[in-house]
Amino acid sequence: MLAPVKDPFQQLPSISNDISAKQFEPLGQAVKALMVWPRFPPSFWGFEGVLEMVPEKSVMPPLGLITVAALCPSSWSIRLLDLSFEELREEDLLWADLVMVSSMQAQRTDTLDVLSRARDLGRRTFIGGPWASSEPEFLKTRADHVFVGEAEEVFAEIAYQLELGTAQSIYRVKDKPDMSVSPVPRFDLLHMNKYTSMSVQFSRGCPFQCEFCDIITIYGRRPRAKPPEKLIAELDALHALGWRNEVFIVDDNFIGNHKLALQLTHSLAAWQERTKRVISFYTEASIDLADKPELLASMVEANFMYVFLGIETPSAEALKGSSKFQNLRGDLVTQVSKIRESGLWVLAGFIVGFDSDDETIFERQLQFIDKTAITWAMAGVLQAPPTTALFDRMKREGRLIEDSTATTNFSPPNFKTVLPLPVLLRGLNTLLTGLYTPENYFGRAMRSLESWQPRPAQKPPELPLLYNLRVFVQSMWQQGVCSNYRLAYWRFLVTAIRKWAMQPAKMWLAFMVLLSANHFLKYARSVAEDLEEQCQMLEDAEPYPQGLVVAVESPS
Structure with a gap:
């Protein structure tokens, strides 16, 4: 007697039945998945000015992608590319059966470029993350598969469908997973010295x-x-x-x-x-x-x-x-x-x-x-x-x-x-x-x-002496010699050493603040210039309305 056919959606909690009319080729069990983290444009929390002076190339890794990587079947081969410091090459895309992207809306431009390049080469594309959860209908036109929601309790079944060629164009997972089932992320996929x-x-x-x-x-x-x-x-x-x-x-x-x-x-x-x-x-x-x-x-x-x-x-x-x-x-x-x-x-x-x-x-x-x-x-x-x-x-x-x-x-x-x-x-x-x-x-x-009143239990990271010396020399050159705020830099540094040289936590944070000046002062000036340009464009165009007359709603 034949066993009953397995319902491919039986184990998916509250997932929509939004099956695409398009038929996909089966990927097979030994899927080669290329995970791509698109570039962010320069941003307030990007600390680009700090990254000019330290060996690292990015502030933090793509946690969502390495968590999904831990949910993938063990038979899959996975590569991770962080485009904040790596290039996406044609040979990377041609290697992959499946190109998986996670993205925030701020990464919009680079995300669309990655998806376009992958599809032009005939690679299957899959996107998830906050942007996909916010605007899935838009991204449905740019990727083969769009995932809305949280993946922990459903991705094993989705991976099975990808292997069979029965995967949907949009997955909408409404239920919120129990966080206890979230796996240890695949930290081993990272170039950890880059963060x-x-x-x-x-x-x-x-x-x-x-x-x-x-x-x-x-x-x-x-x-x-x-x-x-x-x-x-x-x-x-x-x-x-x-x-x-x-x-x-x-x-x-x-x-x-x-x-x-x-x-x-x-x-x-x-x-x-x-x-x-x-x-x-x-x-x-x-x-x-x-x-x-x-x-x-x-x-x-x-x-x-x-x-x-x-x-x-x-x-x-x-x-x-x-x-x-x-x-x-x-x-x-x-x-x-x-x-x-x-x-x-x-x-x-x-x-x-x-x-x-x-x-x-x-x-x-x-x-x-x-x-x-x-x-x-x-x-x-x-x-x-x-x-x-x-x-x-x-x-x-x-x-x-x-x-x-x-x-x-x-x-x-x-x-x-x-x-x-x-x-x-x-x-x-x-x-x-x-x-x-x-x-x-x-x-x-x-x-x-x-x-700030740090306690004895608070201990800053102890980085290697050569690392600290390298960063300090870079800071003194870029900020203490070449910058237009060098006098303020030296005043702050000398005062911090005089006050807190024997307090490791305060000295560590003081140096972080000092390094970060190279980012915040430059980035704020750049944003201010862009804002002024936008104002000039608005004022040079037809007269702009004086503002809306809106009855502010009382919160219910």
């Missing part, structure tokens, strides 16, 4: 409801986390491969479930004792971390050195209008100080262009950032990413710019703003210029370091 940091993920999702955030629409509002022992296994793998530097825990809100985060930090503290604290951590969190002293203390004990906060704006009206209520529960200045004095140095993101913003917002942002002494402060314009509540509202109000090519928070918004666009862009220009003069940058840095 300044490694990355791991503990949790996905965030409990808040910020109108402009696509994290909650892509990953959900119920944070899901790995058991601590799973993350420890990933760190053990990195340690075994010889990693001895920083690790970024990439969670969009590490404390989304603060009880689980506390459990993890206790385990991390024990792991640090076992491994002699040769690795330090940094992550992202919501500002209510300031109200969780036990978690703060445990993060410090686990050797977290700094944290990124989504502060966005000092405007209560804008926070209410965007449903970022968690930032209204305390005094923002006090909360930043509390976190820093508890042992975590603070960097943050800021946004202008909310409906309630007027022309005073730029000076108010500048004053707030100066008062809190946040050295690495990313300020950009509001965007409405697909899938977000803001995107839906802009579309409902007829304000969405459907053909917008915005990919960063320095691009003109993808919706019609209340503030006239030239006012918004020129105001951002003024804000960035004010933040990143040498005097203001180094002044904030010095004050932030003076108020």
Whole structure:
């Protein structure tokens, strides 16, 4: 008697039955998969100015791709190309049966080029990642297979379908996987000496409801986390491969479930004792971390050195209008100080262009950032990413710019703003210029370091002496001799040595701040020049409207 035919979708949780009419050739069991991480354009967090002075070529690796690589059948041959420092050659594409790409929207240009080149050579293409989850219908025209959602519980079956030639053109996985099934990423595929940091993920999702955030629409509002022992296994793998530097825990809100985060930090503290604290951590969190002293203390004990906060704006009206209520529960200045004095140095993101913003917002942002002494402060314009509540509202109000090519928070918004666009862009220009003069940058840095109170448990990475000497010589030449801010550079360096030469944590961070000036000062100036050019183009064109008259919706 014949066994029943296996339903190829039986094991896929809540996956759409969107089967393409196109028939694909079977790939066979021994698939040769080329995984490609496209280039990012220069960006605020790209640290291109730092990479000019260090041996590494990129800030961090493609965690999503090496996680999917760990989900692939053992019979597959996998190669990984990171285009931030490698070239995609025709022979690489011809080697592959399947070209797999993960991408964020900021990588849009290079992603489309990779897909086009692969298809021109007759290679099968597969794309996943945040951009695919946001705009699958667009990418369906550029790739053979598009994956929407999270892959852990379904990719084994998808790989089987790829081998048989029965794979769909779009996979839409609606269910959120149990993070305990996520495998140890294939760190062995990386050129680890090319990265300044490694990355791991503990949790996905965030409990808040910020109108402009696509994290909650892509990953959900119920944070899901790995058991601590799973993350420890990933760190053990990195340690075994010889990693001895920083690790970024990439969670969009590490404390989304603060009880689980506390459990993890206790385990991390024990792991640090076992491994002699040769690795330090940094992550992202919501500002209510300031109200969780036990978690703060445990993060410090686990050797977290700094944290990124989504502060966005000092405007209560804008926070209410965007449903970022968690930032209204305390005094923002006090909360930043509390976190820093508890042992975590603070960097943050800021946004202008909310409906309630007027022309005073730029000076108010500048004053707030100066008062809190946040050295690495990313300020950009509001965007409405697909899938977000803001995107839906802009579309409902007829304000969405459907053909917008915005990919960063320095691009003109993808919706019609209340503030006239030239006012918004020129105001951002003024804000960035004010933040990143040498005097203001180094002044904030010095004050932030003076108020930062590291604890004995916090130990910076101990890099080889020759490495440190090489970077220091490069810094002295490029910044201390060739730059236009060399006097500010030497003042800061001499003061830092005088104050903190016997405090390794402070001296390490002071030197990171010093190196980063070569990025932030140059990048902010470049963005400001681009913004001014855009304003000139707008003003030279037909008269631009003075701005929309919009009734700002009260949050429900």
